[in-house]
Amino acid sequence: MQTVTYGKDYLRATLNETINEGKKIFIPYIMAGDGGLNSFIPTLQKLDEAGATAIEVGIPFSDPVADGPTIQEAGKRAQDLGVTLPHIIDILKEERTKIQSPIIFMTYINPIYKYGVDQFMLDAKDAGIDGLIIPDLPLEQTSLIEKARQQANIAQIQLVSLASSKERMEKIAAASEGFLYAVTVNGITGARQSFDDSLSDHFQYLKSVSPVPVLAGFGISTPDHVKQLTQYSDGVVVGSKIINLLYEKKFEEIKQLIKAADQ
């Protein structure tokens, strides 16, 4: 079997390959352990097969301040089943090679502190984690994890909000690795009805200053949303809708959503 070196270079290469093929990036988000730890790897495999470019994996946490109701409930279900960060890391250490897509952990900073920053980075590397999104760790505080993260060669993806100043957007884009996560609404995660046309200008600006691909996320829940937002951006992240479709076992609809990124 061919061995893959996971980490930030794997994430970058995979995203670039998609863009170079003239395609758009589609990153589904799942809550690890929703449906039980036994379904975790099979779910990742299904998303892999359905055409995900990379997969964002949420870590269940008691105070998910940026998560909307759908993701909070999924986190609660996983917590009720006793799923924790060490379980998720252990299972990936064993089974990471079954999944081709780069894997990005989405976790608040607290579970990382609790685990121990140095140990977390070592183990995340062993588990084949390629990127990290830590929404409550602002740019100014990244030094807290920087050394260990660099040693583990894991990308840190930055979030940029609609409300940031241009200077700040530029600073965040310059610091982001893998891709830049552009939040498309003011508020928390969760399905939305529609998106404003003015997002077009916002993305044009972000793309002009960002050295990495710019992805849109938050509220994207229909194939039409995916089509609209991939016109402005290099791709999309879809969370709440994917969680609902997995819960209802509507895998065909997941495929349709992913396909919409290529049209």
Ligand SMILES: O=P(O)(O)OC[C@@H](O)[C@@H](O)c1c[nH]c2ccccc12
């Ligand atoms: O659920 P939505 O609206 O599709 O948004 C993406 C999202 O779920 C995922 O990227 C995410 C889940 N929790 C977060 C916290 C912060 C930033 C991003 C996230």
